[in-house]
Amino acid sequence: MMRTTYLLLKYTAILIWSSFVVLPFLWALTTSFKTAHGITSGATYIPWLQYEPSLEGWKVLVRTGGAGINIVQPYISSMVVTVGASLISLALGTLAAYGLSRFTYRLGFIKNSDIRFFFISQRIMPPIVLAIPFFLMLQYFGLLDSIIGLIIVYIALLLPIATWVMVDFFNNILREIDEMATIDGCNPIGAFFRVILPNSLPGIVVAGLFCLIFGWNDFFFAFILTFTKTQLLPVAVVALNSSVTPWWSLSASALVSVAPLVIIAFVVERFLSSGNMAGAIR
């Protein structure tokens, strides 16, 4: 009896939660194939039976001029900025994290833990506080409205995340591994690249995932620091909006924006569950 109740509750909860997660996608998927007429006739889900599917919403995204807003260029820009900033943040963050985890720094009263907190404090501040300084700095260097400028700003945003994740990861790798490597003849840098780094792959993957998600989804800075020459995907998607809300193309663009993250999530999930995470040490 208890068991049945428990199972019932469990599956109800799972059902509610999954519909919560899945239904918006379903809605977006069906909507993207509708026309203005299809949308006004209430919530319908089955194509051909309930509404006449159309590819108009999708075509708009790749069409230039006239009735179309091309999101191909923003898509590419977004990828370049996100991947570039993520890679650089990962490289710098991993090195910084190794230093913070293994060596003791002291600058007056500032210790390792303070440096660590300083990194994360960048993310605690509301973004608006950073927006004006970023704007002024980029303006000074003539980097407003450019891919390079955005990459620099995104590194400032992603580096703390990468560092934070990796410090934690390195702290969980036994120091004896480093010590053993130095006994075996590596200097600290050799020990890092030959022994510690290969063992940290799961941590790097997780940190990388965070960087990609945060970088890809950022709207605020992409919006403030670009005007006409450069446009990132989230800004382009919002720009689709006009006097008549084009639900169909908005839905289609939302789907293509989440697609890369979904694909990465699947790949990473495979990687993490295939035992790469297990027993990296000892």
Place this chain on the structure above:
Amino acid sequence: MAMIELSHIAHTYEPTAVTPAYALEKLNLVWNDGGTYALLGPSGCGKTTMLNIISGLVRPSQGRVLFDHVDFTDFPTPKRNIAQVFQFPVVYTLMSVEDNLAFPLICRHVPKAERQRRVREVAELLNLTDKLSKPALKLAADEKQLISLGRGLVRNDVTALLMDEPLTVIDPQMKFEIRRKLKKINELYALTMVYVTHDQTEAMTFADTIVVMNEGKVVQIGTPQDLYNRPQTTYVGYFVGSPAMNFIKCTIDDGKLQIAGGAIPVPPGLSIPAGTENLQLGIRPSNVKLGTSRCEQSLRGTVQRVQEFGNYRVVTVAVKDELLRLKLAPGAEIPALDTWVVLPEDRICLYADDELLAQK
């Protein structure tokens, strides 16, 4: 392959504390080239700290580390060319067993052919040959420890091989085998070996010289015979030998040792300074004999207990308020109750304030 000298070494892990606790108190110690040493002491006495100071993983708070009279204190670990085996297995899990064993040679740019030859040799020695291509991750704990040990043995030009309780997880038969092989390597390459353990049998069977430590201090350095026959402190007497040494309070009166209600002559050559207090007589259980009649060296006692250990028996005899233990051959005759115990004078050690009194 060098003489290692620890000169005025002391170490604390809390240098900023007002009254720091010293893991190692000031000590001078020389490890001779090619010797086999055992570092024996209870948990937390500073054995690992000592090894880490030699290998450079820990920088001593005070003092110098000299290799062949050259100051190496400021040299980083890789430059010291020390092989060290840690207390618990450390393996590089993403590498195969073979790569694990070869790693110290790869780091030091040993040519490939030579590398493979050495790895095969060590694998043979440790019975790992059929596991060479396996990933190290998949091995059991004892096999991982063997790999740890193997990485220590794969270089034969090291300054010294330091082993921190390397065989704790290995089964006894294999343990014995490996200790024998280590001895052979020592003879073959004249490699200085330091073997940390808190098992005295292991120390006795492996080492030519045993260094006994307690609470951050070296209490005695000597051959297994020295430690057994003339422990420098009562601590060594308790710690080495099984059962432990007998210690009985005594005083000097009438030129005789007043002990447990009886009196025996002071052993010759012993000078006991006037006013010496806390005098204790120490004697190994195997050196105490049972007597049938009164003699100069004997005391009256009562047999309390007999314990059988197979190849020997331990008899506990009460002598007034003191208990004496005797280690006898299995078939030895034991009187029912009252007896005489004989303390041969050449086997007696005297301790004042737990320190052995010099004997000429």
